[in-house]
Amino acid sequence: MTENDKFAVEVHGLTKVFGTGETRVEAIGGIDLTITEGEFVAVMGPSGSGKSTLLHLIGGLDEPTSGRIIVGGDDFSTLDDDALTMIRRRRIGFVFQAFNLITVLTAEENVALPLVLDGMDEIEAHKRATAALKRTGLTDRGSHVPAELSGGEQQRVALSRSLVNEPLLLLADEPTGNLDSATSDQIMSLLRRLVDDQDQTILMVTHNARHAAMADRIITLRDGRIVEQQSLKNGRSADQVLADLESAL
Amino acid sequence: MKLTTYSLREWRQRPGRALLTLTGIIIGVAAMVSISVTIEATRNSYRHMFETVTGRASLEVVAEGYGGFDPTIRESLHKLPGVQAAVSVVQTTSGLIGPSGAEPIMVLGIEPELDHPAREYKIRQGRFLGDRKGAVLSSTYAQRLKLKLGDSVRLLTPRGLTTLPIVGLLEPEGAANVHAGAIVFTHLSTAQEAFALHQQINAVQIVLDEKADLLSVQEQISRQLPPGLTVQAPAVRGKLAQEMLLGTELSLAVMSIVALVAGAFVILNSFLMSLGERVKHLAILRALGTKRSQLKGILLKEAALLGSLGTILGIALGYALSFALHRIMEEMLAFPVPKPRLDAKSTLLAAFLGPGIALAASLVPAWRSSHRPVLDGLLDNREIREPVYKRWPGYIGLALLVVGLTFIALLVTEAIQVDVASQLLPGCMALLIVSITLTIPLCIPFLSKIAALILRPCLGAEGRMAVRWLSRRPTRTGLTVAVLTVTLIVAVGFGNATQNSVRDIREWAAKISYVDYYIRGYMPGPGMAVTAALPESMGDEIAEIEHVEFVTKINFIAARAEGEPVMVIAKSFGTRSGQPIDLVEGDEAEVIEAVKRGDVVLGTRLSQRKNLKIGDHVTLETRNGPKDVRIAGLATEYTAGGFVVYLEWNRAQEFFGKQGVHVFGVVLENGAPASAAARLQTLCDEGKCRLESRAEFRRIVDEAMSGVVGTLWGLIALGFVIASFGIVNTLTMNVLEQTREIGILRAIAMKRRQISRMIFSQAMVVGVVSLIPGILGGIVFAYLLNVSTYPMTGLRLELRFEALLIVGSMVMVLGLSAAAAMFPARRASRLQVITALQYE
Incomplete structure (x- = not known):
């Protein structure tokens, strides 16, 4: 990291506790984390380690028990629900494992949705949606509803939708979890290209070490805490990284 | 793409739900419009009849x-x-x-x-x-x-x-x-x-x-x-008829409010379910940056859109229904009522109420959806979709129930004026319905246990599972049970009150029809009795017929007493025993003698309205100026809505002049041969008037009453149909939510028939749960209606509980519950195990 690098995400002393008394579970137990703009960070860890919870908190989908989250300079703790919603709308893009497309809308309409919600002119929104679909390689499937698309195509639609507002931060929660390996590789290549070509900041949760190895940095969580951080920009080979990850997990 | 496109496609995706919501609105609006349009047409017919005749004269x-x-x-x-x-x-x-x-x-x-x-x-x-x-x-x-x-x-x-x-x-x-x-x-x-x-x-x-x-x-x-x-003003001539119609109008207004409120609950239920199904989509919208207010806006627009569409269709259906209602009114009044016209008042009221009720019913679901944590929906955690049931709406319901019952108590104790009470009664009924609906969910756990106990022997394990499922969705189950309960209360309460009234009218008709034959120009409407005047000399011709023992003359004269429009029934009294007047107070022989001397008998409604008792004097406006006459007795009277003064024939002629005879009553000697009746028929044929035997008169009254009872059953059936929509809604939603569980149950060897039985059990539990408060509430409602009849009409009706009505309503509820379960049960039993297990 250089002095010129800006933080896309800053997390300070983040905790999240579910339940009370005997049912109390500490999902996140005090995390400090920064992600610079244009960085691709992968989060790994066993089930129940808090990966998804961390992603949800940084995405403003859930409220922390304590600590601060700052995305693009906006401190979530100072924002009301409407302001937080505006951050989600304009500065954060989401890609989910289950795609989460609106089944009654076509691919193009799904992609245009965040723009329409933002009050953009309909024609302009659709123009931009078509362009976003093109970037993910879906030029001729825009008029199809999700049920008519393959899993890989649906995830590309979701990816297009997350990018259509040119967000500062892209959050991907196991984006290849529901896909076969060939399609997963295509999606991962797309994500990688976004970082390389457009300086897109990505925070991705994954179980797949091979996919995590395509990131710039890997954070490993266990019991709601960061137990290891590895930078992949130090010239180590992917095989070395994978071997390290397997031993860490 | 506009956001409305999204809404439209969501509803298109669920045509059944959209149709149910629309049906709720359509039926509510249609009932309101048809009743309002018909009432307006009838009122206008009286008002305009006299205004049109007088032309430009004011x-x-x-x-x-x-x-x-x-x-x-x-x-x-x-x-x-x-x-x-x-x-x-x-x-x-x-x-x-x-x-x-x-x-x-x-x-x-x-x-x-x-x-x-x-x-x-x-x-x-x-x-x-x-x-x-x-x-x-x-x-x-x-x-x-x-x-x-x-x-x-x-x-x-x-x-x-x-x-x-x-x-x-x-x-x-x-x-x-x-x-x-x-x-x-x-x-x-x-x-x-x-x-x-x-x-x-x-x-x-x-x-x-x-x-x-x-x-x-x-x-x-x-x-x-x-x-x-x-x-x-010329329209004053129609005032008495309008007074007479007030009771009918009030009943119809109450029924239209019941239909509207029941419709609103069906809409509320449908919306809750529709939004329950769309939790994930709504969460995605929120995740993508839809503000809470925006989401609320989208959902309320959907409600307004469905409300508007339902209103348009409801107005059209209501207008069509008003022609049927118009025919009933025409038959009831026995004079041509102008064809119903879709007036501005009814249209505006519907245009306001239809979307208004749809919006009001969707406010809570929209608020809930927009305030649900985004992650709940995204994680597809179905177990947390139904918010924790809060007891406060139940307490509000209890408070409203107390307010409604206080109003009834004030009415019964005559602490509020009848005019005010009449105006407030439909609103009070709506309040009671809302309060019961809000209160019912409080009782669901207790009632479910009772239902489970009752059904255990016949429904077995599936029944127990059904009870558990219903208990997991207290709001939905509560609303469904509430709509069914309210329908039952109205059916049993109103049905019983109407049956009691009908019986009283039949008994009254039997009492007053003591003569063997009536002769009149034509049969008037059952309420107003006014008909063409026949020559008084005809009475002498009738009396001359062999075996005619006695001829009585009856006239119906529109007059004023104590400033109120009343119907004076002028009667000549003979010597033969019988009950020419259905007295509720006073000795019959003494009263008749007093009337012959110039006293009057008052209809109970008039005496009630003016607080007049036996021995008091009533001021009659006569052609010779106001006359104070003594009240000798009080009588049950349904003619002119009970605003009646009985006068002796000669006294009436002195007060109002000679006006011919409206009805001759003929009493034949005991054992008179058939030739006497034949002579009467010949006389009537010559005079082109109508001869009617006592049996025929009673048959006409019976037929009119059968019409009333038929209309009542029609309205009750309509209520049950609306309520059954609620059961279909609930069961369909339950099946959707239980899809995975059904898959598991099928996987561990539950037969299709058992699955079907489980869904059927849910319907039966809902039915049985609603029977308990519904029948009890209906009996209480019938009692309340009975005790409030006296302050409203002056009539003391005997309260008799109609076993057939109560049992019929119970059978209807259980039958409809079973019928409502057919489609959801079939859907559930036909689910493929793998598809069900993979269902999201």
Whole structure:
């Protein structure tokens, strides 16, 4: 990291506790984390380690028990629900494992949705949606509803939708979890290209070490805490990284 | 793409849900519109009937009791400032002999040369009244009766049959259009002669100068009039009929409110379910940056859109239904009510209420959806979709219940005026319905346990699972049970009250029909009794027939008592025992003797309204000025809604003048041969009037009552249909939510039939759970209606619980519950195991 690098995400002393008394579970137990703009960070860890919870908190989908989250300079703790919603709308893009497309809308309409919600002119929104679909390689499937698309195509639609507002931060929660390996590789290549070509900041949760190895940095969580951080920009080979990850997990 | 596109596609995706929501709105709006339009048409028919007849005249001078008076008064009225013209007329009811006997018609005797300031006549064929003998009538009416120019009309009059040649046919406009054209215009002198008025008239119609002030002219005229004459707006003639209709209007208004509120709960239920199904989509929208207010906006727009569409369809259906209701009203009133017109008031009310109710019903679901944590929906955690049931709406319901019951208590104890109570009653019913609906979910756990106990022997393990499932969704189950409960309460309560009233009317009809035969011009509406006047001399002809023991004369005279419009029933009393009056207070023989001496008997409603008791004096407005008469007894009376004063025949003639006879009652000697009845029939055939045996009279009353009961069952069935939509909704939603569980149950070897039985059990549990508060509430409601009948109508009805009605309602609920389960149960049993297990 250089002095010129800006933080896309800053997390300070983040905790999240579910339940009370005997049912109390500490999902996140005090995390400090920064992600610079244009960085691709992968989060790994066993089930129940808090990966998804961390992603949800940084995405403003859930409220922390304590600590601060700052995305693009906006401190979530100072924002009301409407302001937080505006951050989600304009500065954060989401890609989910289950795609989460609106089944009654076509691919193009799904992609245009965040723009329409933002009050953009309909024609302009659709123009931009078509362009976003093109970037993910879906030029001729825009008029199809999700049920008519393959899993890989649906995830590309979701990816297009997350990018259509040119967000500062892209959050991907196991984006290849529901896909076969060939399609997963295509999606991962797309994500990688976004970082390389457009300086897109990505925070991705994954179980797949091979996919995590395509990131710039890997954070490993266990019991709601960061137990290891590895930078992949130090010239180590992917095989070395994978071997390290397997031993860490 | 607009956001409305998204909404439309969501609803298109769930056509069943959209249809149910629409149906809720449509039925509610249709019930409201049809009832409102019909009530308006009926009210207008009374108001406009008299206003149209008087044409441009804004006031009329009449004698008390609408008898004849000296026409010279016209001259002095004509000269008054503000009066443009004063027109003498004879305006009366008669019977026109048509192909199927006499039918009601209005006769207007006018002075053709002086009448133009009041009315315009457009001749289509022939000429206007020129000479004394002749009649003109509406061309459409003539067409209906297959009468042509040059034919004659035969009218029933106090002088017998009067035949008038048709000299002209009028365009069906203005006065010629009144009463669906059932009006005959003739020369004043002809009318005077035919109706035995001896140079007298029975109304002076006053046309005012354009800038004249109506009230001040009315006051001036009033000062000029001798005792016994009064000046009034023409529409006042219809006031008694309108009073009589108030009870019917009130019942219909309550039913329309019940339909609206029940519809609203169906909408609420549908919305809750629809939004339950869309939790994930709504969460995605929120995750993508939809503000809470935006989401609420989207959902409320959907409600408004469905509400508007439902309103349009509801208005159309309501308008169509109003024609059916119109026919019922016409049969009830026995005179042509103008065809229903979709008036601005009803349309605006529907346009406001339809979308308004849809919006109100969707407010809570929309609020819930927009405030649900985003992650709940995204994680597809179905177990947390239904928010924790909060008890506060139940407590609000209890509070509202107390308010509603307090109102009833105030009404029963006569602490509030009847007029005010009548206005507030529909609102109070709506309040009670809402309060019960809110309170029911509080009782669901307890009621479910009872239902489980009852159903355990026949439903087994599936029944126990059904109870558990329903308990996991207290709001949804509560709402469904509540709608069903309210329907049951209304069915049992209203049904029982109506059956009690119907029985009382039948008993009343049996009591008052002590004569063997009635002779009258035509059968009037069951409420108003006014018919064509027959010659008084006919009574002597009847009496001369062998084996006729006694003839009684009855007249129905519109008059005023204590400032209220009333119906005076003038009667001649004979010596034969029987119950010519259905007394509720006073010894029969003593009361009859007192009436013969000049006292009166009051209908209970009038006595109740004016707080008059036996021994008090009532002021009757007569042609000789106000007369105070003593009250000898109080009687149950359904004629003219109970606003009735019984007077002895001669006393009535002294008070209101001779007006012919409306009905002859004939008593035959014991064991009189059939020839006596045959002679009576011959006499009636000659006079073109109607002979009616006591059995026939009772049959007519029975038929009218059967119509009322039929309408009641129709309305109750409508309520049950609305409620069954709620059960279908709930079960369909339960099946959707249970899809995975159904998959698991199938995987661990539950048969399709058992799955079906489990869903069927849920429906039966809902049915049984609603039976308990529904039947109990219905019985309480019936009791409350019974005790509030007295302050409202003065009638003390015997409260009898109709076992058939109660059992019938129970069977209907269980049957509908079972029927409502058919589709969801089939859907559940046909689920493929793998698909069900993978269901999201």
